[in-house]
Amino acid sequence: DIQMTQSPSSLSASVGDRVTITCRASLDISNSVAWYQQKPGEAPKLLLYAASYLENGVPSRFSGSGSGTDYTLTISSLQPADFATYYCQHYYSSPWTFGQGTKVEIK
Amino acid sequence: EVHLVESGGGLVQPGGSLRLSCAASGFTFSNYWMHWVRQAPGKGLVWVSRINTDGTSTTYADSVKGRFIFSRDNAKNTVYLQMNSLRADDTAVYYCARADQSAYYFDYWGQGTLVTVSS
Numbered sequence: 001d002i003q004m005t006q007s008p009s010s011l012s013a014s015v016g017d018r019v020t021i022t023c024r025a026s027l028d029i030s031n032s033v034a035w036y037q038q039k040p041g042e043a044p045k046l047l048l049y050a051a052s053y054l055e056n057g058v059p060s061r062f063s064g065s066g067s068g069t070d071y072t073l074t075i076s077s078l079q080p081a082d083f084a085t086y087y088c089q090h091y092y093s094s095p096w097t098f099g100q101g102t103k104v105e106i107k
Numbered sequence: 108e109v110h111l112v113e114s115g116g117g118l119v120q121p122g123g124s125l126r127l128s129c130a131a132s133g134f135t136f137s138n139y140w141m142h143w144v145r146q147a148p149g150k151g152l153v154w155v156s157r158i159n160t161d162g163t164s165t166t167y168a169d170s171v172k173g174r175f176i177f178s179r180d181n182a183k184n185t186v187y188l189q190m191n192s193l194r195a196d197d198t199a200v201y202y203c204a205r206a207d208q209s210a211y212y213f214d215y216w217g218q219g220t221l222v223t224v225s226s
Contacts, residue, residue: 034212036152043202043216044144044152050210087152091211094166096142096154 002026006088006099012107019075021102023088028068032092035064035073038101039084047086048073078104109133109215111203116220119193123224127188129203129217137161137181140206142213143188145199145222153199157206158186171197193224 003026013019023033031051036044046055048064051071061076075082083106088099115127129141143155156167156177165177176189186203200221204213 032210032212036213038152043218044213045216046212046214049207049212049214055214089152089212091206091213094157095168096157096211098152098154101151 001095002029002090002092002097004088004090004097004099006102008102009100010103010105012105013078014107015078015080017078017107019078019082019104021073021086021088023066023071023073023099025069025071025090025092029090029092031067032090033064033066033071034089034091035062036087036089037082037084038087044087075104109205111205111215111217113201113203113217113220116201116222118223118225120226121194121224123193124189124191125193125222127190127201127203127220127222129186129188131184131186131205134205136184139208140211141179141186142204142206143177143186144202144204144213144216145197146202146219147196147199150199155201156188190222193222195224198222198224 005024035048038044052064063074065072085101085103110132113129119125142157158165158177162179174192179186200219202219203217205215207214
């Protein structure tokens, strides 16, 4: 099974900060990575797929990059609506696995 | 607009069974793979199972293999998760999710249904 190691597990940041979350796969997943946002009591929401493609309706302050085994989610200027937990996920093969999550909290 | 609505969760004793449903609308249901993902209280997301478009192929996480059965009824636009031999560590919110047709990431999710396994 492919493991997804996500870091950090949590971070504190202020509105307007640039935030970076990383995910490392246990083998080359050829950009088959998605990023999701989850707020308390809500279902996850797709933000990006294929490492860097923004889902329709997602603000452009979210971006993704990476290749091979290493991938990054960046929020260019953190907004109040962005305080949430973020998960990476690979869809390269079964079983589909998620990273452990990164909780973004208000500093 | 795509909608996925789960139902069937509740409290069940260890060793018991429960059947979850996920009703879909707003898209051509029979063209899409579907998945179940669960989240234990305060924990992360864990993939559970997937089913192909006509229900002839399913895959399961090792933790549920042999106990859970994923099926679908394309005439009713609904998928089902039959959960047997339930254990305390199956306690979670269960989400159904639609897989993108070409790349299989999860583009739409239901609101989830809570399953609690406890005596």
